[in-house]
Amino acid sequence: MSATEFASAVAAVKAMESGLLTHSDIEQLIGASALSETRTLMESKLSFPRTMEEVWELLNGYAPDNEVLKILLYRNDFHNLKAVLKAKLSGREPADYYISPSNVSLHDIEQALTSKEYDGLPAYMREAAEEAYDIATRTLDGQLSDSLIDQAALAAMQRSADEYGNAFMMRFAALTTACADIKTAYRCSLMQKPRQFLERAICGSTELDKEFLIRAALSGTEGLLSQLEATSYNEAVQMLRESPAQFEKWCDDIIVEHAESARMQAFGVEPLAAYYIAKEAELKNLRILMICRECGTDRDTITERMRKLYV
Amino acid sequence: MNSMGLALAIIGAACAALFAGIGSAKGVGLVGESAAGVVSVDPNKFSKVLILQLLPGTQGLYGLLTSILILRKIGILGGSAVDLTTAQGLMFLGAALPIAIVGLFSGIAQGRAAAAAVGITAKKPEHNGKGIIIAAMVEFYAILALLVSILIINNISV
Numbered sequence: 001m002s003a004t005e006f007a008s009a010v011a012a013v014k015a016m017e018s019g020l021l022t023h024s025d026i027e028q029l030i031g032a033s034a035l036s037e038t039r040t041l042m043e044s045k046l047s048f049p050r051t052m053e054e055v056w057e058l059l060n061g062y063a064p065d066n067e068v069l070k071i072l073l074y075r076n077d078f079h080n081l082k083a084v085l086k087a088k089l090s091g092r093e094p095a096d097y098y099i100s101p102s103n104v105s106l107h108d109i110e111q112a113l114t115s116k117e118y119d120g121l122p123a124y125m126r127e128a129a130e131e132a133y134d135i136a137t138r139t140l141d142g143q144l145s146d147s148l149i150d151q152a153a154l155a156a157m158q159r160s161a162d163e164y165g166n167a168f169m170m171r172f173a174a175l176t177t178a179c180a181d182i183k184t185a186y187r188c189s190l191m192q193k194p195r196q197f198l199e200r201a202i203c204g205s206t207e208l209d210k211e212f213l214i215r216a217a218l219s220g221t222e223g224l225l226s227q228l229e230a231t232s233y234n235e236a237v238q239m240l241r242e243s244p245a246q247f248e249k250w251c252d253d254i255i256v257e258h259a260e261s262a263r264m265q266a267f268g269v270e271p272l273a274a275y276y277i278a279k280e281a282e283l284k285n286l287r288i289l290m291i292c293r294e295c296g297t298d299r300d301t302i303t304e305r306m307r308k309l310y311v
Numbered sequence: 312m313n314s315m316g317l318a319l320a321i322i323g324a325a326c327a328a329l330f331a332g333i334g335s336a337k338g339v340g341l342v343g344e345s346a347a348g349v350v351s352v353d354p355n356k357f358s359k360v361l362i363l364q365l366l367p368g369t370q371g372l373y374g375l376l377t378s379i380l381i382l383r384k385i386g387i388l389g390g391s392a393v394d395l396t397t398a399q400g401l402m403f404l405g406a407a408l409p410i411a412i413v414g415l416f417s418g419i420a421q422g423r424a425a426a427a428a429v430g431i432t433a434k435k436p437e438h439n440g441k442g443i444i445i446a447a448m449v450e451f452y453a454i455l456a457l458l459v460s461i462l463i464i465n466n467i468s469v
Contacts, residue, residue: 008344008351011426011429012351012352015348015349015352
């Protein structure tokens with residue numbers, strides 16, 4: 001599809017970008033004297049679209065072709081697969097754990113897991129759903145089935161991005177995978193997980209090789225961090241040494257930084273994807289801010305936890 | 312009467328209007344898509360994006376002007392066609408080529424530039440003027456082509 005076919009969608013997104021929260025908006029929200037004032041300010045400043053479902057609906061309406069954009073929802077899709085699988089095994093209501101927007105409906109996932117007929121799921125999910133269900137029911141190892149699903153989500157993102165040949169999405173998938181892999185390798189090194197588990201949990205990407213990460217994780221936490229320091233992810237190591245929360249923030253920030261590369265583009269699907277990422281970061285910031293305000297966290301800590309803004 | 316000469320001149324006039332018109336139509340259409348996207352979110356920006364949409368439309372006008380000049384010179388517009396040699400007909404055809412070709416490509420290029428400038432208007436409406444200037448730069452080359460076409464037409468003796 002020609003990039004100029006997204007001319008209308010990109011222009012609409014540029015117009016919507018002017019409604020994104022700015023640094024001064026966030027400062028004002030943090031600086032509000034009372035929680036009620038924060039809420040009122042937030043209500044006045046947050047413009048439409050206000051939820052990720054609305055963002056997705058809007059982008060879908062504008063985009064002449066949303067196939068590439070669907071990659072952005074893969075993680076939600078696989079999260080929902082995990083949620084439905086766990087809910088099913090523990091006899092809970094899956095709808096309570098389902099997050100949207102998603103490419104796959106709750107009904108389709110439920111149907112697939114109940115009937116064990118996975119054809120109703122998208123091709124990128126079928127194998128993972130079948131294998132995760134098998135592991136979860138046979139071994140009752142929820143951690144392993146979760147890791148397998150997470151790994152499958154990252155692999156599916158990279159595979160789809162490669163298939164579409166979209167450089168922006170390929171980098172997005174690689175960065176997301178690298179961050180998730182570092183997190184997994186770090187946790188596994190802390191828990192001294194065996195190679196067999198690591199092989200199922202770490203995905204690998206063009207950013208960080210799978211075998212490199214497995215070996216590094218097997219060498220212990222300090223070994224992993226020192227080996228990662230020699231890569232382009234040395235900043236991530238500093239964050240991990242500070243706190244896992246700082247690392248999470250760093251991961252979110254590099255994704256927004258990557259989205260910023262599409263800000264100058266006048267055509268193509270990239271500005272749409274960048275807007276989705278920007279809005280996700282904005283809503284995450286507001287969620288963190290409100291939780292911190294409710295807990296009475298001091299302003300400096302809230303400022304420190306705020307994710308990078310797109311605007 | 313040498314009908315080949317006249318036919319070549321008419322083909323030239325047609326090419327000027329045709330290709331420059333196609334360039335403009337594509338350009339205006341592209342900016343129109345961008346403009347519609349912005350107006351769907353913020354209808355107040357209609358007048359600002361409309362100026363940008365008009366910019367790639369000039370190539371079509373230049374093509375039309377060139378075409379009229381040729382048709383007038385060869386007497387088609389007056390109702391009494393001039394007797395043209397094949398060489399003269401080729402000269403008119405050649406005279407139409409600069410605006411036909413440059414009009415086609417500059418119309419499309421200006422459309423892209425103006426559509427990108429719509430993004431400036433969408434995000435920072437106060438900098439709308441800068442977007443117009445950026446898109447208008449492409450116009451310069453269409454004007455040069457028009458000038459060359461007019462100079463050639465005026466200097467063909469019939």
